[in-house]
Amino acid sequence: MTDVANEKAFNPRNNTFSSFGTAMEMARARRKQQQQQRAQTQQLRKQRYLDDMYGYADQLSRAGRLHEALALYQHCVEYCAQQGIQPPSAERLRHFAGALLEDLVPSMAEAAEAAHERCAAGSDPRRNDPVWASLACPSCETALYHPVTLDCGHTYCKPCLRLEDSGNEQQDRRRRRKPRCKLCIESRRTTTASAYGVVGAGAVFDDDDYDYVDDDDVSSSNSNGCNEINVLVQRLAEKWWPREVEASQARHEGDALLKKGHIQQAFERYDLAVQLAPNSPVCLCSRAHALLLLNRPQAALDDTDRALRLRPDWGKGQYERGLALSALRRYDEALVVLGASAVLDKNPYRARNEFSRVLHRVILDNAIERQRARAAKHLQRVKSVFGRDRSLYDPYRRSSLHLQPHRIGIDPLNHHRHRHHRDIDASLDDQTSDCEDNNSGGEDDFQQQNDYRRPLVTQTQAKPQDNMKLCSMVDRLSRETEKLKRLESSPSEILLPPPNGGSAGGDLDCILCCRLLWMPVTTPCGHTYCWTCLDRCLDYSSACPLCMTSLADYLANSQKSVTDFVEKALLCVAPQEYAARSAAQRQDLVQPLPPALTQVGEQVAVFVCTTAFPCTACPLFVYEPRYRLMVRRCLESGVRQFGIAACLQQRPDGYLDLDARRYAEFGTMLEIKDRVLLKDGCSILSTVGMKRFRVLRGGERDGYDTAEVEFISDVPISQEQMHSVTELHKRVRAKSSRWWATVPYCQRSEIRPVFGEFPDVEADWQRLPDGPSWTWWLLAILPLGPQLQIGILATTSLEKRLRAIEKTIDHMEQRWNLPSDLEDSDGDAAKQQENNSQDDRDDGSGVCRGNHCMIRRSRHVDDHQR
Amino acid sequence: MAALPRRIIKETQRLMQEPVPGISAVPDETNARYFHVIVTGPEDSPFEGGLFKLELFLPEDYPMSAPKVRFITKIYHPNIDRLGRICLDILKDKWSPALQIRTVLLSIQALLSAPNPDDPLANDVAELWKINESEAIRNAKEWTRRYAMDN
Numbered sequence A: 001m002t003d004v005a006n007e008k009a010f011n012p013r014n015n016t017f018s019s020f021g022t023a024m025e026m027a028r029a030r031r032k033q034q035q036q037q038r039a040q041t042q043q044l045r046k047q048r049y050l051d052d053m054y055g056y057a058d059q060l061s062r063a064g065r066l067h068e069a070l071a072l073y074q075h076c077v078e079y080c081a082q083q084g085i086q087p088p089s090a091e092r093l094r095h096f097a098g099a100l101l102e103d104l105v106p107s108m109a110e111a112a113e114a115a116h117e118r119c120a121a122g123s124d125p126r127r128n129d130p131v132w133a134s135l136a137c138p139s140c141e142t143a144l145y146h147p148v149t150l151d152c153g154h155t156y157c158k159p160c161l162r163l164e165d166s167g168n169e170q171q172d173r174r175r176r177r178k179p180r181c182k183l184c185i186e187s188r189r190t191t192t193a194s195a196y197g198v199v200g201a202g203a204v205f206d207d208d209d210y211d212y213v214d215d216d217d218v219s220s221s222n223s224n225g226c227n228e229i230n231v232l233v234q235r236l237a238e239k240w241w242p243r244e245v246e247a248s249q250a251r252h253e254g255d256a257l258l259k260k261g262h263i264q265q266a267f268e269r270y271d272l273a274v275q276l277a278p279n280s281p282v283c284l285c286s287r288a289h290a291l292l293l294l295n296r297p298q299a300a301l302d303d304t305d306r307a308l309r310l311r312p313d314w315g316k317g318q319y320e321r322g323l324a325l326s327a328l329r330r331y332d333e334a335l336v337v338l339g340a341s342a343v344l345d346k347n348p349y350r351a352r353n354e355f356s357r358v359l360h361r362v363i364l365d366n367a368i369e370r371q372r373a374r375a376a377k378h379l380q381r382v383k384s385v386f387g388r389d390r391s392l393y394d395p396y397r398r399s400s401l402h403l404q405p406h407r408i409g410i411d412p413l414n415h416h417r418h419r420h421h422r423d424i425d426a427s428l429d430d431q432t433s434d435c436e437d438n439n440s441g442g443e444d445d446f447q448q449q450n451d452y453r454r455p456l457v458t459q460t461q462a463k464p465q466d467n468m469k470l471c472s473m474v475d476r477l478s479r480e481t482e483k484l485k486r487l488e489s490s491p492s493e494i495l496l497p498p499p500n501g502g503s504a505g506g507d508l509d510c511i512l513c514c515r516l517l518w519m520p521v522t523t524p525c526g527h528t529y530c531w532t533c534l535d536r537c538l539d540y541s542s543a544c545p546l547c548m549t550s551l552a553d554y555l556a557n558s559q560k561s562v563t564d565f566v567e568k569a570l571l572c573v574a575p576q577e578y579a580a581r582s583a584a585q586r587q588d589l590v591q592p593l594p595p596a597l598t599q600v601g602e603q604v605a606v607f608v609c610t611t612a613f614p615c616t617a618c619p620l621f622v623y624e625p626r627y628r629l630m631v632r633r634c635l636e637s638g639v640r641q642f643g644i645a646a647c648l649q650q651r652p653d654g655y656l657d658l659d660a661r662r663y664a665e666f667g668t669m670l671e672i673k674d675r676v677l678l679k680d681g682c683s684i685l686s687t688v689g690m691k692r693f694r695v696l697r698g699g700e701r702d703g704y705d706t707a708e709v710e711f712i713s714d715v716p717i718s719q720e721q722m723h724s725v726t727e728l729h730k731r732v733r734a735k736s737s738r739w740w741a742t743v744p745y746c747q748r749s750e751i752r753p754v755f756g757e758f759p760d761v762e763a764d765w766q767r768l769p770d771g772p773s774w775t776w777w778l779l780a781i782l783p784l785g786p787q788l789q790i791g792i793l794a795t796t797s798l799e800k801r802l803r804a805i806e807k808t809i810d811h812m813e814q815r816w817n818l819p820s821d822l823e824d825s826d827g828d829a830a831k832q833q834e835n836n837s838q839d840d841r842d843d844g845s846g847v848c849r850g851n852h853c854m855i856r857r858s859r860h861v862d863d864h865q866r
Numbered sequence B: 001m002a003a004l005p006r007r008i009i010k011e012t013q014r015l016m017q018e019p020v021p022g023i024s025a026v027p028d029e030t031n032a033r034y035f036h037v038i039v040t041g042p043e044d045s046p047f048e049g050g051l052f053k054l055e056l057f058l059p060e061d062y063p064m065s066a067p068k069v070r071f072i073t074k075i076y077h078p079n080i081d082r083l084g085r086i087c088l089d090i091l092k093d094k095w096s097p098a099l100q101i102r103t104v105l106l107s108i109q110a111l112l113s114a115p116n117p118d119d120p121l122a123n124d125v126a127e128l129w130k131i132n133e134s135e136a137i138r139n140a141k142e143w144t145r146r147y148a149m150d151n
C-alpha cells in the first residue's frame, strides 16, 4: 500500500500534466499514509502495552496476589474495549484461573494428611462405615450393571471401565492393554503423596467421570484384555437391587447412545433411569447433561439442583450445574459452582477449563457493564453536574484511597504468600524499567501511557464498586468452597445387601466345597471360588471348573486377589459364619502338622518318595496335585515341615484297596528351606532332614498320605561302650575321608552343590540324638538299596550305622564288587533297586547319584505323564 | 479318616431329598464315600426294564478327582467292559470339580440311551454294534433280561 502511495505521489512530479487537483491528491495521500503509519505504530504500542500488562498480571497471579491480578485483567479488558482492540481470549486468563483454583483446592499433601488422620482415628473405621461397605460401582457409584472384576479384585460396570494408558508404544504392542482400576490408582496416589509429602503440581488427573464420550473405553476397543462378567456379582446385584440395576442399565445405554450422537434417545433412557431410581443423583445428573445438549438449560438446572440436594459434595454435579448456569448466562453463579466443582474433585481438567471460560466471560461482561455505566454517568455529568468542582472526580484521589486495603494485606486470598511479594515486586521493577527503555523515544500521543504504572492504578481503580463486585465474587467463591471442603463426603447411593439377604439361599456358597465362600477369588472368565478351592483345582488342571476356560495365562501373569464385592457382601450378610469359616480354614492348615512335634502319636503329612536322612539336604521336585496341596498347606500354616518316607510299591491300578500301606515304616521329617514355584504350578523344594520317625498308623487326607508317628533317636552311648565307639568312629571317619578323596572331581562337583561339603565332626557328636552329621551325609551319597537305607534309618545305634558305612566303603574299594550281600533280600523292590544302582554305577566310580537323580521325584512319574 | 467334607454331605442330602428320576444312590452304612447305585434302563433302549447295579466311590481327593464308578450288573454295551468299567470322558480327562455325583449318574444313564460304538471300551461288542446293530441290540436285550431283571 505504501508503495502504491509512493508511486502516486512521486510519478506525477515528472509529469508535465500535473495540476492543482493532483497536488491535492498527493497531499491527501501523504497524510493518509502518515496516518496509517502512525496508526500502525500506535497499534503496536498498544499491543506491547497489553502484553506487558498481561505479563504483570500473570506474575501477580502466580504470586497469589489475586485481587490485584484481577484488577489488572479487568483493566486490560476495558482498555481493549476503549481502544477498539479485540478483547483477550479465555486462554489469556489461564494463569489467573489456575492460581485462583490452586488457592481453593486443597493440596495433595493436605488431602493425604486428612485421609491419614481419618485412618488413624480408629483401627479400621471403614469396617462399620456404610460408605465403605457400599457395593456400588466405584466409578459411577450406582448399582453394578454388567459387573466385571479386575485382576486386583475390584468390580466395575463393564461400560465404566477405561483401558490403562498405553505408555510405551513399542512395549505395548506385545502386551494387551488391560482396564485400569480407579481405586488402585487412587490408593497408590495417596500413599505416594503421603510418603513424600509433596504437592503434585503437574500431576495428571483422571477425568473419566466427566466423559460421556470417550474412545478409550473397553467396549469400543476389542476387549481381549478385559475379564468376563462376574456371574456371581451380577446375580447378587439383580437379586438385591433390581430397580437400581435396571436404572443403571438404562443410564449406561443412554451413555452409549449419547456417544453415537443420539441425544434424544439418550435423554429417553436417562429419563427412564430417573424414574426407576428417583433418588439417584447420578441418573439426575446424566439427564441434566442430555437436557443441556437438547438446549433445555432450565430443566437441566432443575435436575442438577435435585442431584445436589441429594449429594451436596459432588464435584460432577456441581460441574453440570455450572454448565447449566452458564448456558442460562448466569455467569456469576456459574463461576462459584464451577470453582466448587474443581475443588471437590481435586481439579479435573474439564472443570478447570470451564471455570476459566466462565471467568473470562464474567470479566468481559463486567467490563461492558462498566463502560455502559461510565457512559451513562458521563451523560449525567454533562447534563446536571457540569460546572462543579472537577477535582471530585479526580481518579487519582479515589484510587489511592481504594488501594489501601489491598496493599496492607488483609486479603484472605494471599495472606500466606507475603514472602513472595518482595521478589515479585523486584522482578516487576526490572521488567518495568525494561519496558520503559523500549518505549522511550515514543511519540507523544502515547505519552500518557508511557509510565503506565500510575495511569494503570488510576484506570483500574477508577470505578471501585465494579471491581469490588468481582473481588467479592472471588471471596465468595473461596468461602463457598471452604464450606464444601468441610462437608462429610457421601456416596451417591449406598447399596447394601438386604438383611438376611444371601446366606440362607446358598447364594454365597462355593460351588466346589459347598461351604460359605472364603477369600473369594474371581477368574478372568467371571467365576468365583474360595481362594483355596481354586488353588486345589489348579493343582489338577489349569481349566476353570465351571466353564473349562484355560486359566494358564491368568496363573502365569497375575497374583490372585480377593474379590472385594463378594468379601464385603459376605461380611455384611453372614459376618459370624464368615468368621467361623476363617477359623475353620486356619485349623485346616494347621491340622496335619501341629506345631509341637515332640509328642508321640502326632499326625504328620507324608510325602511318599524316598528315604531322606537327618541333617542332610533333600531336594524335591513336586508336581503331583496332592503334594502341591500338601506343600502349600505346610507353607501357609507356617509349619514348613512334613514327613518323607520311601515308596514301597506302586498303588495298584484298581481302587478300593484302602488298607494297603504303600510306604516305609521309617521316615524323616523334612524342613522346607526354599521353594521355587514354576510357572506350571510345579515347584522345586530345598529341604533338609530333621528328626526320624516310625509310623504307627497310616491315614489319608485330600488325596495325600498322613501318618500318626513317634519320633526316634539314637540310644545314648553307654559309658562302657564309649571307648570302643570312639575308636570305631575315628577309624570309619578316616576311611571315609580317604574314600571321598578318591572320588573323581567331576562327581564331587556334582554332589557338592546339592549336599554340600563333607561335614566336619561335631565336638559333641556322642551326645547328638542322630549322631554325627557326616555319617548321614555319607549315607546319602553311597549307593545303598532302598531297604538298606530304611534299615539304617531305623537303627538307633550309632555303632551299627558306623559299621554299615565301613562295610560299604570296603566293598566299594574292591572295585566292581556289588554291595549286594548287604541288601536284606526282601522282595522285588530291592532287586529292582539293585538294577538301578548298577546302572548308576556304570561309570565305575561307585557314586550312585548322577545329576539326573539328584532331585528326587515322587514315584508316580507315570501317572503324571499319562 | 478325616471328617466327611461338607461337599459330600450336601450332595448326599440332595440325592436323598430330590433323587434323579430312574436312579437311586444310597451311601454305604459303614463308608459314606461308597454308594450303592441302581440305574433303571432308559425307555426305548435295549436296556429298558432292567435294573443295573453300580458301585460309586468318592476318592479322598474328590471333587478334585472324579468318582470311581463301575457296573456290577453284567451289561452288553460298547462303552462298558466285562469288568463293568465305563468309558466316559467326564470320568477321566474331562472331569471337572464343578461336576457332581448327580451329573455323573445322569451321564451314565444317557450313555445307556445312546451307546457310542466309535469310542469303545468293549471291543467285540462295539464291533458287532457297528457291523450288525440289530443283532447287537438283540444281545443287549437278552443280557438285560438275563442279568438285570431276575430279582
Ligand SMILES: [Zn+2]
Pocket: A137, A138, A139, A140, A141, A142, A144, A145, A156, A157, A160
Ligand atoms: Zn459403573
Ligand SMILES: [Zn+2]
Pocket: A150, A152, A153, A154, A181, A182, A183, A184
Ligand atoms: Zn483395583
Ligand SMILES: [Zn+2]
Pocket: A510, A511, A512, A513, A514, A515, A517, A518, A529, A530, A533
Ligand atoms: Zn470353596
Ligand SMILES: [Zn+2]
Pocket: A523, A525, A526, A527, A544, A545, A546, A547, A548, A549
Ligand atoms: Zn470360568
